[in-house]
Amino acid sequence: MxxxxxxxxxxxxxxxxxxxxxxxxxxxxxxxxxxxxxxxxxxxxxxxxxxxxxxxxxxxxxxxxxxxxxxxxxGKPHDLDASLAAHEARLSEQRQRTAEALERLRTLRVDLAEGRVPEPTTIARAVVQSLPVTVGFTLPWPWDGEWFALHHVPRLAFITGPLGSGKTRFAQSLASALPDAVFLGLDRLSDPTHSQRLADDPTLAEQVERRLTWLIEEGAERSDGLIRLVVALEAATSTILVIDMVEEGLSAATQTALMAHLRLRGTSKRALILMTRSSAILDLDALEPTETVILCPANHSMPLRVVPYPGGQGYEAVVTCVASPKVRARTAGVVAIRPGIG
Incomplete structure (x- = not known):
């Protein structure tokens, strides 16, 4: 300093x-x-x-x-060892990826020296450690077949929009289009199998309990909704998880603690796309440059990637979509549906 x-x-x-x-x-x-x-x-x-x-x-x-x-x-360092070990593992993983990238570059140079011209795709994979995930798909109702493309899926992204904007269908379609992605719906709140999963898998149970301890120390309140969500986060084997209304069943303090946890995850963890209308989850002042916000507008115009600062595209609309957990609790469980559709 x-x-x-x-x-x-x-x-x-x-x-x-x-x-x-x-x-x-x-x-x-x-x-x-x-x-x-x-x-x-x-x-x-x-x-x-x-x-x-x-x-x-x-x-x-x-x-x-x-x-x-x-x-x-x-001066009580007993919490440090596990965290330092995890950080060491992340650095080792980064070193391995860098070593592999260097080897790819050396191979390209050898090929060029011997008169072999590499394919453009081979060059692209050699100069980046991992290509960004891109996705394009046909939008469902209420957009009726319009094309949506997302050119980079970050480690943490948000989907928001007012009631009736089609954001749930959008999130489901996005999960279906993304490679190795899973959609985690609100049925998780009534899933009776999580206790049995923990009983059958001691390793998973240990991971879940360790994560719950961290969250509770951060201010979270232990609840069935939190336990079910943590089980899903720890047990999922997919590389991308799309979560419907992540704040459901969680108190305000728990939502704040959860977001602190998700932002501190290791770089090797799966990408998360969180659908939300809570300002404790989607805090526009806390957004990091690498995070993405997608807005499903009220008028069913095309979903758009929000520019997250005042005056930016979609910013003011997002401000009107998200509310504090106290306000959100008034509409807890409310689902917008198309008239005539069960």
Whole structure:
């Protein structure tokens, strides 16, 4: 940390640290960070506060919950070993992918030196470690056959739209079109098999319990809805999971903890596409540059990729679609259907 650093505003501190201003307030609420205050009461971050914040950000990047971060900062490192081991595994995986990419490039150069011209597809696969997933498909009713294409599927994406916008059918069609994707519908909330799955698979049960412990330390509330969702997240073998109304059955605190968990997942984890109308799930202020928001408009015009800042394409429409968990609870279980269709 630069010893000559002046006190920074929350906006400046968040940019410097690479986290949101909301994250800094969350650290403060949990007693991990104590910024200074100006005479008028505004938060400012001096060298000591920025050093402390950078330590918190580094520990969070290892996948530690806020409670685990607090214990490590208090000199109790027993939570560190598993997180460091997981981080080591991620780095080893990245090193392996880089080594494989280097070998592909060397092979191309040998081929060129010997007069063999590689195919364009071979070149493309050699210069990137993994090609982005692209998908195109015919949209179902209410769009009736229009073509939709998504040229890059990120690790974390969101689908939103008002009631009756067709977003569930869109999500199902997207899951069907994507390679090795599974659609997880609202029937998960009444699925009676999750207990038996845990009883039959001790490894899965251990993974689920470990993830639940992390979430509860982060502020989540243990519930059947959360357990069923975590079972699905841990048990799914698909590379992409599309989840219908992920907030259903989850309290506000649980939704916040869940999103913290999903953003801290390892790079090797599957891609997730979350359908939601909750501002705790789709927090526009917390969106990362690599994340994508798809809006299904109220007037059944084509679904569009939202530009996530004020004035951007679809931004204001998304603002009107998402609401706090308290407001969302008023319409819990409401499903929009086409008249005459069962």
């Amino acid at each position: 630069n010893p000559t650093l002046r006190s920074l505003t929350p906006a400046q501190a968040s940019v410097t640290l690479g986290v949101s201003a909301k994250a800094l307030r969350l650290y403060e609420e949990h007693g991990l960070l104590v910024p200074d205050r100006t005479r008028t009461g505004w938060r400012v971050y001096d060298v000591a506060a920025m050093t402390r914040a950078s330590e918190i950000v580094a520990l969070r990047s290892l996948g530690l919950s806020l409670a685990q971060v607090a214990r490590v900062l208090d």
